[in-house]
Amino acid sequence: MATRLIVNGIDKAFDDFQALSNVSFTIEPGQFVTLLGPSGCGKTTLLRVIAGFLEPDQGEIFFGDQVMNEVPPNKRNTAMCFQSYALFPHKTVYENINFGLRMRKIKVEEQEKRVREVMEMVDLVGLEHRKPYELSGGQQQRVALARAIIVRPEILLFDEPLSNLDAKLREKVRVDIRNIQRSLGITTVYVTHDQAEALAISDVVIAMNKGKIVQKSDPKTIYNHPSTKFVADFIGSANIISGTCLEAAGSTAVVNTSLGILQVQNTGLIQGDTIFLCIRPEDIVPDVSENVLPDQNVLTGEVLNAVYMGSSLDLFIRMDTQHIVRASVAKDTWVSEGSQIRFIVHPDKICIMKG
């Protein structure tokens, strides 16, 4: 059932607006891949091109070895969960779920068996005769999911399916989606602008901006080693600092930044390189010890604000250079606003991005 999806050099423009520019990637069979980016970055357009609702201006879509460009949406064997769920308002839950099987002219006994199985899988038993307007948002979402997976698609597509759910339900449903996808092993493309959702659910995250792919990595890599300023800023919170390489020898390099002189890992830097550094707030550790190891960056600043976030305490620290740094520390850390704080940033926690 699982199919390799190849997107090769896709361009798509709407009048003067270039929605997609030379987009290429491959998704391995059974992988769960998320297209992540801000509104208008082209992720939904790309999903609609894959589904066949939009024709690309250039490039090819392959399902396995087969070029799909000329194949109409109803013959592609994809199934899509829409942001609005797009349930058929005049049909019952049962009829909605069974729709794809009827269109595929599956035998009636088989239809009944599969609907029963899928309804059990998504926990909808007992709601067969309800109309969509009689269901809660979460239940509607599950009907949309059941309707998509029942046809055993080669590619499963999700267009921001959780955006209409409340935060609590969103977390639950995304775990359900991931578990069901794993158990069925369907190649899945999931569109979202929610970075936490993307990191939690995906095998691979593809970050998009202005119609282009800016990074394709597994969630850990994309978070810890963003390749561009945009990715670092868009995915999670980040302190992004510009700097110039003063010295690069061996495994460490010394960089002059707006925070002061910092030691970083040498990733092939050359003296004089202009770079950007990304430091995640949770990688800034308040220093309470007297002994400082020589390879650590020790910095001091004044705590401007301490914001209690529940699971952590967010500190906004003004450095001597007037630069504001955000740090996320343990929730029970004792810090008062206006006090001086000394903190450590380990060189391997500093990510280097080219300017």
Added chain:
Amino acid sequence: MKRRKFEWGYLLLIPGVGYIMFFVLASLYIMFAQSFGFYNYTGTSEFSLQFWQHVFSRTFFDDLWFSFRTALLTALISIIICYPLSLILQRIPGRKTFLSILKIPMFVPALVASFLIVNIIDYHGVINMILEKLRLIDEPLRLRNDAAGIGALSVQIWKNVPFQMIIMYSAIEAIRKDVRDAAANLGANRFSILKEIIIPITLPSALVAVIMVFVRTFNDFAISKTAGPYYPTSISNLMYLHAYTFADWNTAACIGVMMMITSIAFVSFYSYLSKKIGN
């Protein structure tokens, strides 16, 4: 049990609702009373069933059937034209211009529309002229005031298609694109999308359009007077004839009551049907 407090705000409805209800109820009362012999302007005002006896004649039933048939055919043929037209218009470029053009007949008064069309279907009208020039006919066809009422039917359809178009175009437009996309994504071809999604969702609107055109056409006077056959004629014409030619307002009132009953029966049928579809 707690008594419900009177909402003084309802009094604000009086200028609007009161004005409408006064004329509706007053004219209904007069009409019913006249149908049973009261308010007789030319004779004794007293209870009588003789006017109802006049009504149930061959002429009345012929006219009733003509009005019913014209109204039903107009409503059905218009919706048959309207459905595909609304679907096509959703997709083509310049649809706003087309829609504006198609709405023109709606703003032409029925009498003017009738005269305009009569010029086309008349004995020496444009259609007969073209058919003769093409040597398809030897002598002009009788299209106006024809016994079958095809002339009146043509004008009614011309006048009512735009009216139904407004309802049907909006109903089809209101179906979200992603619902249609979802159907296509699940394997439905264009015909299946039409059959499974568009028609069932827009059926209640189509029903409204059919009923409204039926009632409008059933009660029509101007078009049947100018383009319709001399016999049978529409029931509105019969009513006019009794009231103004024979000065028999009581029989005219009986016909009015029958028109009301038919319209109410149709609206009730619509309510029943829409509930059934809704379930």
